[in-house]
Amino acid sequence: MTARVITITSGKGGVGKTTVTANLGVALALHRQRVVVIDADVGLRNLDVMLGLENRIVYDLVDVIEGRCRLRQAMVRDKRLPELFLLPAAQTRDKSAVQPADMVHICNELREQHDFILIDSPAGIEQGFRYAAAPADAILVVTNPEIAAVRDADRVIGLLEAEERGPIRLIINRLRPELVRRGEMLSVADVVELLAIELIGVIPEDKEIISAANRGEPLAFSKDSSQAGTAFHDIARRLLGEHVPFTPLREPGVLQRLFGFARSGGDQT
Amino acid sequence: MKGLKRLLGGEAEPPSGAIARERLRLVLAHDRTSISPALLETLKDEIIAVISKHVAIDANDVRVTFSQTARESRLVADIPLLNPRKRPASSE
């Protein structure tokens, strides 16, 4: 078996690429897949803190590229999940330190011994996006149901299609079903129709994602505790070829809306 | 405010999600083709000029728009021909 390389990108910043990469990495590893997540956001490293691995970093991506260490030495193994590895970004360098060919080499070296390589792309459509996309067999474009995020996603999809890159799939993050119901937010159907690419996941807005990031413990660790956690596992299963139907998201219950903590109740939409 | 306006019988504004969808439709069409709204106007004027050299058309009703199917854009010109009988008097 040789690994599939999947790049997570978006165009617009802050839409949830790093959150998706961390949670998908965890979800796939919980499905017994051998996963490497690569933080390609050189200079703005984040994936390490989202995964709670920041204290275990010795070397980084640029150290590997510049020959200061071997690839294996830079990879941090997650003690909670032995199938999951992180290849961290350099924090004190900039994106000119990485070329597309470097990413292709690194991924080729990793393919033999892993099932999935997930690359967390930087925002934008410049060099960082280019090298992050270079080794990809498939691309996940993350967007929010908002006008600017959808527009930027369309730009990225256009660039990738012009290069005839592998399959491109859409993830809609931070959906708020109660706003969609009132007509105050673009619906899943609207975004899919506008961008005209195949959907692979819908993740609701969920405060727990922020507390999970605070703790360095992605929601996907506890699979069924929340709709967002389940959404990440559904994407992982779809990547594994399972047919997982898209079920409508429940709206937050009254308690949750009032106090913002209850995770349980909700009315089916 | 919006609710109040609606109560007072003002024009019901479509919800903002629908507005976003319609605005995006246009913005994406322009982004994808790099044809600006101004260029679209120019195209329309020149199409009218060329065609009316040969056939009588209703210049006020000409529409030049984008249509999108999946990720393919096309330019659609809808050019109503003038019914010969309705032509300006001189042609009788």
Ligand SMILES: Nc1ncnc2c1ncn2[C@@H]1O[C@H](COP(=O)(O)OP(=O)(O)OP(=O)(O)O)[C@@H](O)[C@H]1O
């Ligand atoms: N579904 C969600 N519900 C609530 N908060 C979310 C959700 N997804 C992401 N966030 C929050 O949004 C912020 C940005 O997310 P993230 O860092 O994953 O975005 P990004 O696309 O990687 O950003 P950048 O472009 O800067 O790399 C974070 O604080 C994250 O916790």
Ligand SMILES: [Mg+2]
């Ligand atoms: Mg990020």
